[in-house]
Amino acid sequence: MARNKYPEETVNLILNVSARLFMEKGYEHTSIQDIIDNLGGLSKGAIYHHFKSKEEILDAVTDRIMGESNRKLAGTLERRDLNGIEKLRTLFKSSLCRSVQDEIFKVAPSFYNNPRLLASLLYETIELTAPEFIQPIIEEGIVDGSIAAEHPKQLAELISLVANVWINPMIFDNTEEETYHKFLVFDQMLKGMGLDIIDEEMVARMCELTSIYQRSK
Amino acid sequence: MARNKYPEETVNLILNVSARLFMEKGYEHTSIQDIIDNLGGLSKGAIYHHFKSKEEILDAVTDRIMGESNRKLAGTLERRDLNGIEKLRTLFKSSLCRSVQDEIFKVAPSFYNNPRLLASLLYETIELTAPEFIQPIIEEGIVDGSIAAEHPKQLAELISLVANVWINPMIFDNTEEETYHKFLVFDQMLKGMGLDIIDEEMVARMCELTSIYQRSK
DNA sequence: CCTTTGGATACCTACCGTCGGTATGTATAA
DNA sequence: TTATACATACCGACGGTAGGTATCCAAAGG
Numbered sequence: 001m002a003r004n005k006y007p008e009e010t011v012n013l014i015l016n017v018s019a020r021l022f023m024e025k026g027y028e029h030t031s032i033q034d035i036i037d038n039l040g041g042l043s044k045g046a047i048y049h050h051f052k053s054k055e056e057i058l059d060a061v062t063d064r065i066m067g068e069s070n071r072k073l074a075g076t077l078e079r080r081d082l083n084g085i086e087k088l089r090t091l092f093k094s095s096l097c098r099s100v101q102d103e104i105f106k107v108a109p110s111f112y113n114n115p116r117l118l119a120s121l122l123y124e125t126i127e128l129t130a131p132e133f134i135q136p137i138i139e140e141g142i143v144d145g146s147i148a149a150e151h152p153k154q155l156a157e158l159i160s161l162v163a164n165v166w167i168n169p170m171i172f173d174n175t176e177e178e179t180y181h182k183f184l185v186f187d188q189m190l191k192g193m194g195l196d197i198i199d200e201e202m203v204a205r206m207c208e209l210t211s212i213y214q215r216s217k
Numbered sequence: 218m219a220r221n222k223y224p225e226e227t228v229n230l231i232l233n234v235s236a237r238l239f240m241e242k243g244y245e246h247t248s249i250q251d252i253i254d255n256l257g258g259l260s261k262g263a264i265y266h267h268f269k270s271k272e273e274i275l276d277a278v279t280d281r282i283m284g285e286s287n288r289k290l291a292g293t294l295e296r297r298d299l300n301g302i303e304k305l306r307t308l309f310k311s312s313l314c315r316s317v318q319d320e321i322f323k324v325a326p327s328f329y330n331n332p333r334l335l336a337s338l339l340y341e342t343i344e345l346t347a348p349e350f351i352q353p354i355i356e357e358g359i360v361d362g363s364i365a366a367e368h369p370k371q372l373a374e375l376i377s378l379v380a381n382v383w384i385n386p387m388i389f390d391n392t393e394e395e396t397y398h399k400f401l402v403f404d405q406m407l408k409g410m411g412l413d414i415i416d417e418e419m420v421a422r423m424c425e426l427t428s429i430y431q432r433s434k
Numbered sequence: 435c436c437t438t439t440g441g442a443t444a445c446c447t448a449c450c451g452t453c454g455g456t457a458t459g460t461a462t463a464a
Numbered sequence: 465t466t467a468t469a470c471a472t473a474c475c476g477a478c479g480g481t482a483g484g485t486a487t488c489c490a491a492a493g494g
Contacts, residue, residue, distance in 0.1 A: 007443080045481095046445050048479095115337075116332045193405055262471050
């Protein structure tokens with residue numbers, strides 16, 4: 001294929017195709033040849049010119065996805081009109097709304113057959129989302145008095161893990177009813193730790209999410 | 218190598234070698250050839266006579282590990298001298314004590330570089346440990362009045378996830394102090410949901426576990 | 435200002451070693 | 465004799481590389 005004047009377009013093309021295939025078929029069941037076949041004329045040489053390994057493509061794909069959603073989280077973090085607990089609420093709500101129209105959702109990826117992506121998500125949740133976004137908010141809430149917690153780091157991890165992994169319909173299959181129950185238990189847990197975050201609207205959104213996901217499979 | 222009169226010994230040999238290598242190097246970075254090289258003379262034909270794929274070896278390995286620990290859990294489940302909450306307590310305590318002398322611990326496997334094993338553990342926890350062992354105990358506790366919960370299935374999943382994954386030193390690196398804080402937060406969460414399970418002895422054991430694991434790395 | 439030229443970069447093709455897996459052969463236990 | 469426990473030789477597909485070609489761009493020369 002002709003040389004592209006803007007190589008970042010080629011990089012993006014490779015990333016788009018790879019991301020889709022990784023989601024659909026899983027990282028390990030996607031071969032370089034599979035990617036090539038969906039590149040519209042580009043060859044293996046092109047891929048290995050821009051990336052030094054298949055692994056590096058996966059890293060770039062996950063970095064891009066996480067980067068997108070984290071940039072959106074960062075917005076909430078900086079708002080001055082909200083105290084700690086309100087920021088937590090806003091964060092949850094917006095991340096739920098976002099998911100509904102998320103692209104990743106439409107391809108209905110099964111993390112079940114995608115241990116690589118699952119592991120990435122799990123570790124990014126604990127090592128990035130929790131300390132970078134949730135923990136600061138909790139610490140803020142402790143200072144402004146809206147949250148009572150003694151170990152913000154661990155609390156942030158726990159909340160992030162439950163919200164990002166356990167409740168995630170892409171990881172664990174659930175009926176709408178089960179999702180509802182999960183949310184009730186999650187709410188009970190949060191309230192038990194003095195965090196009143198979940199409201200009816202969130203529960204409704206989450207059930208909507210679950211059913212959208214169910215249908216798209 | 219000469220034909221073995223007791224083929225199950227060969228199967229066990231393959232499983233032992235594979236388990237060790239999977240832990241040390243990760244499933245994906247362990248080749249069939251690596252396994253053969255550690256088999257002491259056996260060949261690829263032997264492996265594929267007993268297992269139909271590398272995947273099946275992994276399944277057998279994880280099944281064996283999970284089977285061992287589940288058989289021990291099952292013992293607690295059947296005791297008649299304990300009510301629900303007491304069974305939960307006993308379960309936690311014994312699983313902590315067991316881990317201290319667990320073989321798996323001594324090779325210091327890094328789930329970090331082992332997405333396959335990590336995913337297996339995660340799904341076995343939610344789809345096996347929780348519904349087969351924790352949920353029945355909670356339901357028993359509801360009946361005998363020692364536990365108050367409305368959604369035993371979800372509660373069982375939540376507890377299992379936190380205990381088996383979040384607190385697991387093989388999955389997330391922690392200092393002893395962080396482990397201690399995790400346990401405090403876990404305890405607070407459980408108490409918030411009406412479950413008084415954690416005591417000082419468990420906390421001590423868990424910190425011991427963490428330090429053993431740290432040293433073995 | 436236009437042209438030439440040279441090197442950096444985008445990309446292609448052919449090929450390599452290794453991988454997981456199979457077909458087939460052989461020796462031994464029952 | 466038959467079924468089973470292995471060994472051996474081989475296969476296609478895989479991830480990755482070597483080396484070549486084509487295109488872009490910038491600086492030099494006219």
